[in-house]
Amino acid sequence: xxxxxxIQVENKFGVLSRVAGLFSGRGFNIESLSVGMTTDPxxxxxxxxxxxxxxxxxxxxxxxxxxxxxxxxxxxxxxxFVEREMALIKVHARGDDRAEALRITDIFRARIIDSxxxxxxxxxxxxxxxxxAMINLLRPLGIKEIVRTGRVAIAREEAKMLVQKEKKxxxx
Amino acid sequence: MKLTGSxxxxxxxxxxxxxTIFGLPGGVVLGIFDALYHEKDIKVILTRHEQGAMHMxxxxxxxxxxxxxxxxxxxxxxxxxxxxxxxxxxxxxxLVVITGQVPSQMIGNDxxxxxDIVGISRPCTKYxxxxxxxxxxxxxxxxxxxIATTGRPGPVLIxxxxxxxxxxxxxxxxxxxxxxxxxxxxxxxxxxxxxAALAIGKAKKPxxxxxxxxxxxxxxxEISDLAEMTQIPVTMTLMGLGAFSGTHPLSLGMLGxxxxxxxxxxxxxxxxxxxxxxxxxxxxxGKVSEFxxxxxxxxxxxxxxxxxxxxxxxxxxxxxVRQVLKELNEVLRNSFIEKxxxxxxxxxxxxxxxxxxxxxxxxxxQDTQIIKPQFVIQKIYELTKGNxxxxxxxxxxxxxxxxxxxFNQSRTFLSSGGLGTMGYGFxxxxxxxxxxxxxxxxNISGDGSIQMNIQEMATAVIENLPVKxxxxxxxxxxxxxxxxxxxxxxxxxxxxxxxxxxxxxxxxAYGAVGLRATKxxxxxxxxxxxxxxxxxxxxxxxxDPNENVYPMVPAGGANHAMVFEDPKPVSEDKPASxxxxxxxxxx
Ligand SMILES: Cc1ncc(C[n+]2csc(CCOP(=O)(O)OP(=O)(O)O)c2C)c(N)n1
Ligand SMILES: [Mg+2]
Numbered sequence: 001x002x003x004x005x006x007i008q009v010e011n012k013f014g015v016l017s018r019v020a021g022l023f024s025g026r027g028f029n030i031e032s033l034s035v036g037m038t039t040d041p042x043x044x045x046x047x048x049x050x051x052x053x054x055x056x057x058x059x060x061x062x063x064x065x066x067x068x069x070x071x072x073x074x075x076x077x078x079x080x081f082v083e084r085e086m087a088l089i090k091v092h093a094r095g096d097d098r099a100e101a102l103r104i105t106d107i108f109r110a111r112i113i114d115s116x117x118x119x120x121x122x123x124x125x126x127x128x129x130x131x132x133a134m135i136n137l138l139r140p141l142g143i144k145e146i147v148r149t150g151r152v153a154i155a156r157e158e159a160k161m162l163v164q165k166e167k168k169x170x171x172x
Numbered sequence: 173m174k175l176t177g178s179x180x181x182x183x184x185x186x187x188x189x190x191x192t193i194f195g196l197p198g199g200v201v202l203g204i205f206d207a208l209y210h211e212k213d214i215k216v217i218l219t220r221h222e223q224g225a226m227h228m229x230x231x232x233x234x235x236x237x238x239x240x241x242x243x244x245x246x247x248x249x250x251x252x253x254x255x256x257x258x259x260x261x262x263x264x265x266x267l268v269v270i271t272g273q274v275p276s277q278m279i280g281n282d283x284x285x286x287x288d289i290v291g292i293s294r295p296c297t298k299y300x301x302x303x304x305x306x307x308x309x310x311x312x313x314x315x316x317x318x319i320a321t322t323g324r325p326g327p328v329l330i331x332x333x334x335x336x337x338x339x340x341x342x343x344x345x346x347x348x349x350x351x352x353x354x355x356x357x358x359x360x361x362x363x364x365x366x367x368a369a370l371a372i373g374k375a376k377k378p379x380x381x382x383x384x385x386x387x388x389x390x391x392x393x394e395i396s397d398l399a400e401m402t403q404i405p406v407t408m409t410l411m412g413l414g415a416f417s418g419t420h421p422l423s424l425g426m427l428g429x430x431x432x433x434x435x436x437x438x439x440x441x442x443x444x445x446x447x448x449x450x451x452x453x454x455x456x457x458g459k460v461s462e463f464x465x466x467x468x469x470x471x472x473x474x475x476x477x478x479x480x481x482x483x484x485x486x487x488x489x490x491x492x493v494r495q496v497l498k499e500l501n502e503v504l505r506n507s508f509i510e511k512x513x514x515x516x517x518x519x520x521x522x523x524x525x526x527x528x529x530x531x532x533x534x535x536x537x538q539d540t541q542i543i544k545p546q547f548v549i550q551k552i553y554e555l556t557k558g559n560x561x562x563x564x565x566x567x568x569x570x571x572x573x574x575x576x577x578x579f580n581q582s583r584t585f586l587s588s589g590g591l592g593t594m595g596y597g598f599x600x601x602x603x604x605x606x607x608x609x610x611x612x613x614x615n616i617s618g619d620g621s622i623q624m625n626i627q628e629m630a631t632a633v634i635e636n637l638p639v640k641x642x643x644x645x646x647x648x649x650x651x652x653x654x655x656x657x658x659x660x661x662x663x664x665x666x667x668x669x670x671x672x673x674x675x676x677x678x679x680x681a682y683g684a685v686g687l688r689a690t691k692x693x694x695x696x697x698x699x700x701x702x703x704x705x706x707x708x709x710x711x712x713x714x715x716d717p718n719e720n721v722y723p724m725v726p727a728g729g730a731n732h733a734m735v736f737e738d739p740k741p742v743s744e745d746k747p748a749s750x751x752x753x754x755x756x757x758x759x
Contacts, residue, residue: 010353014302018294025295055480062477067320068299071353 003033003057004153006082007046007064008038008072019046022067028052028060028102032085032150044069047152076153083153086125087111089135092122092142101141108134119144177306177337178207181270184313186213187345188268190241192232192606193217194225198245199285200272200334205243217606217635220627222249224599226256227625230265231603234586235561237390239266239320240603244755247285248271250331253699255593257327258296262590263411264388266325268316269297273333290331292753298326306339310527311346319350323356324475325388356417356474360491360499367487368446368470369503375444375468377402377521380429381456384411384589385449387495392416394497395448401504403514405525407435409450411589414579416755419558424525425534428456429725430571433532433734434525434727439464440732441524449493452483472496511605525541532723532736534575543692545569545715549576552642555699560602560612563587565597565621568650571721573616595624598641602628605637612640612703618647619672622710629682632708640702641710643675647716654720658739659752661751679710688712726750 009015016035023030031049038045050060057075064073076083093101093115101120105112110124124134128151135146181204184368185193192215197205208216217224222244223524229240244253250271260267274283290302291505299319301312312330320480372378392415399406399422405418407424416423427435439445445467450456457463460482471478472493479488504633536546549572552560558578563586564570568585579585588596601615601663621641632639645652652667675687685705689698695713702709721732739750 014290014294017291022293059477059481066475066477068351068354 001053001057001077002049002051003075003077004081004151004159005048005050005060005064006074006076006153006155007048007070009044009046010069010071011042011044012069015044015048018067018069019048019064022063023048023060025157026059026063028056032148034150035153036150047150049151073157076155080156080158081153082156083151084125085128085131085149085151086123087131087135087146087148089122089124089138089146090119090129090144091122091138092118092144094118097141101138104134104137110134173343174340175681176203176340176341177303177309178204180306180309180341180343181313181332181337182207182211182214184310185241188313188317189238192228193241193243194219194228194603194606195243196220196222196225196245196249198247198249199271199540200246200274201243201249201332201337203334204270204272204332215606216243217602217631219599219631221625222252223595223623224464224628224631226253226267227259227411227593227596227599228606228628229267229269229602230256230260230596231563231586231600233260233265233267233603234600235583235604236607237583239317241268241270243270244526245285246274246289247287249285249348250287250289253289253329254296255540255743257293257329259588259591259593259596260327261296261298263588264325264384265326265327266320268313268320269327269329271329271331272337273302273331275335276333277335279333288327293329296327297329298324300331302331302729303333303336306336307585309336309341310343311349314346314349315351317356318351323354324385325456330353332651336717348541349612357476357490358474358492358495360472360489360496362499364487364489364561365496365500365503368472368489368500369507371403371444371468371470371487372404372446373507373509376517377438377442378402378444378446379438379442380404380406380416380426381409381439381445381447381450382412383409383448384415386412386415387447387449387582389474389493390582391449391494391497394494396420397501398497398504401511402509403500403511403518403575404446405438405522407439408430408589409453409456409589410574411585412450413574414582415449417580418578419580424473426574428453428574428731429458429727430721430723431731432534432575433723433736434528436723436731436734437528438525443468445469447466447473448497449473451475451481453480454482457482458725458729458731462732476486480577481567503631524738536719538692539716540567540692543689543695543713543715545646545713545719546572546576547692548642548695548713548715549573549616551695551699552616553577555696555703556612556614560614561586561601561608562612563597563601563604563615565615565617565620565624566592566594566651567618568654568719568721569618569621569644571651572644574592575721577616580673594618594621597627598622598639599625599672600642601639602632602635602637606635609637615639615641617641617643618645618650619643619669619675620649622675623672626678629679629684633683637708638706639708641708642699643710643712644715645672645675645712646719647672648717650717650756651721653717657720658726673710679708682708684708684710686710686712687713690714746755
């Protein structure tokens with residue numbers, strides 16, 4: 001099953017490599033990984049999408065917690081959360097296709113952020129399903145290039161309280 | 173007053189109680205070695221190879237319980253530490269390893285003797301640091317010792333660029349350390365401990381399965397209190413040997429691939445398995461799906477990742493083994509449990525175990541012509557009365573040492589368990605000897621393994637570390653030969669060592685003493701002679717090249733299905749051989 005794991009880490013060099021190394025060294029799968037700053041400049045936030053059975057996920061969470069630079073690990077999938085991904089899609093757009101590209105962009109409430117006589121670059125953000133749907137619609141026009149951020153996710157506020165409580169019980 | 177990075181390093185090591193460093197200098201660490209030149213409180217043991225320094229530091233740490241320290245140069249010096257780091261990491265040994273690095277401004281330029289040791293060692297250290305500013309150095313050293321010695325111990329590496337060793341700053345050693353992202357759980361969950369006590373009270377056929385964690389947390393007293401109070405038989409892993417007295421009536425000896433029959437059968441049949449400071453390693457469990465199939469499992473360990481990694485657990489308790497056992501014993505003491513009653517209720521279980529012990533005792537066929545390797549170990553045990561620190565290398569001799577020497581004290585058996593590093597035993601023995609100059613330290617080795625770090629004989633002689641090496645010389649990479657005999661139809665591909673150097677002359681060439689026994693009746697004399705000598709000694713025992721280690725659980729097989737002797741040949745042209753149940757697992 002796919003899981004989204006949110007990790008707070010020390011903002012130090014080498015930390016990304018420690019986290020990535022843990023996954024590769026133990027044969028865990030990384031579907032996507034994103035890193036960014038937080039409000040505290042000494043910390044970074046990682047979101048990792050991975051999959052595995054319950055035992056593997058338990059190991060992943062424990063192994064991440066064991067890393068010295070990891071401050072906090074939350075398996076968001078255990079509770080309510082919201083997720084987003086962003087993609088930049090460069091699509092061929094000539095003649096009639098230009099109008100079609102604009103229409104699709106409109107339907108998905110995406111934005112054109114760059115244009116040339118033969119292409120548009122579209123920015124879309126949303127749940128993975130939405131991004132994938134848009135890519136499918138644009139495909140017939142000819143996609144030149146796609147870059148995706150990987151997913152980021154955050155717990156819904158009520159759910160967050162619950163997780164903390166559960167974690168305390170589990171750890172004693 | 174301002175100190176240089178080198179001086180700060182040394183002052184900080186002294187603050188951590190370091191009295192011995194194992195190492196070898198080179199360009200970028202000359203400043204540090206220079207600062208050590210007049211240092212009275214720290215003894216530097218110059219080794220002949222950095223791998224030697226690493227295993228010495230580990231031997232020192234395992235024998236004393238204090239962290240071991242190694243100091244090496246950049247590049248090849250640093251890369252030579254990798255096996256030692258991995259060994260220490262897998263066996264949870266606290267080490268602080270200082271590697272020199274090229275000057276900060278040259279890092280990344282492929283400078284002479286530059287190696288990205290922080291990158292290389294990331295997966296084989298508990299943590300590592302690159303020091304970028306001399307102002308951080310004292311804090312980093314403090315953190316390194318803290319991380320190495322707390323929680324599940326392990327090696328920590330500090331990479332120290334040359335310019336940092338010369339840069340100056342004000343020195344103050346921090347007296348406290350706290351790392352917000354690192355807080356190992358020490359106390360066990362009280363409710364879980366109560367559940368464990370209840371399970372122990374109910375069990376009819378319990379077994380304690382004791383691993384290296386009991387040694388590491390110094391819980392030998394607590395484990396024997398528990399075993400005696402609740403009358404539970406104890407089996408130990410290779411790393412756990414000595415944590416509970418091997419001559420105690422409740423001891424079942426080692427379990428696993430070359431474990432004793434009674435230990436493996438007891439674990440297979442038990443209704444409650446209490447794993448303490450152990451991690452259900454594949455060499456212990458054999459085929460996991462058939463390991464301890466009908467029991468409740470209590471697992472006490474400081475490392476949460478060890479729990480449910482390989483095996484189901486009903487009552488997990490994360491915490492320091494010693495703390496948890498203390499509490500558990502307290503709960504049990506205050507409960508209804510009466511030792512007398514327990515002896516009564518567990519009588520059928522003990523009767524069964526006694527029967528197993530009688531049915532399949534540890535045994536070998538003594539011979540009058542040729543020395544049996546097991547006989548040598550028995551003799552060493554007898555003649556030393558078990559009063560020795562014993563280290564081993566890896567192979568058949570290691571398993572025979574684990575089977576035939578009875579360890580009554582914690583920290584007296586040092587062996588490479590997780591990594592299985594040939595070449596570990598001799599330097600580890602030197603490290604233990606450096607820590608305890610008056611103790612008898614014996615390295616039981618093989619003719620293959622001893623040659624992997626024999627260069628440290630120079631260190632032994634010059635530093636006056638009178639380690640006694642017993643080579644069980646079978647002219648083979650014996651454990652490999654055993655597997656080839658059993659699973660590869662006796663095709664001895666690259667396992668025959670043929671002519672080793674003359675170990676007696678080799679010892680003498682180094683200025684040590686060499687002795688040899690070729691017949692069973694010479695064994696005792698050689699051992700007694702070696703024990704008398706105040707110098708390092710090599711005892712070369714020419715043993716039966718065809719002897720195999722039994723019992724044996726073929727890799728991937730179930731522990732209850734042990735093999736006790738060589739299979740009989742099927743016919744003249746079809747040699748005897750076994751099917752390895754899982755050829756993925758290797759020697
Ligand atoms: C560094 C290293 N290389 C290879 C091995 C694989 N291996 C395991 S046991 C063994 C044979 C050891 O031979 P020896 O030291 O003579 O011991 P014996 O088994 O003969 O007692 C080998 C090669 C290992 N464990 N370590
Ligand atoms: Mg051999």
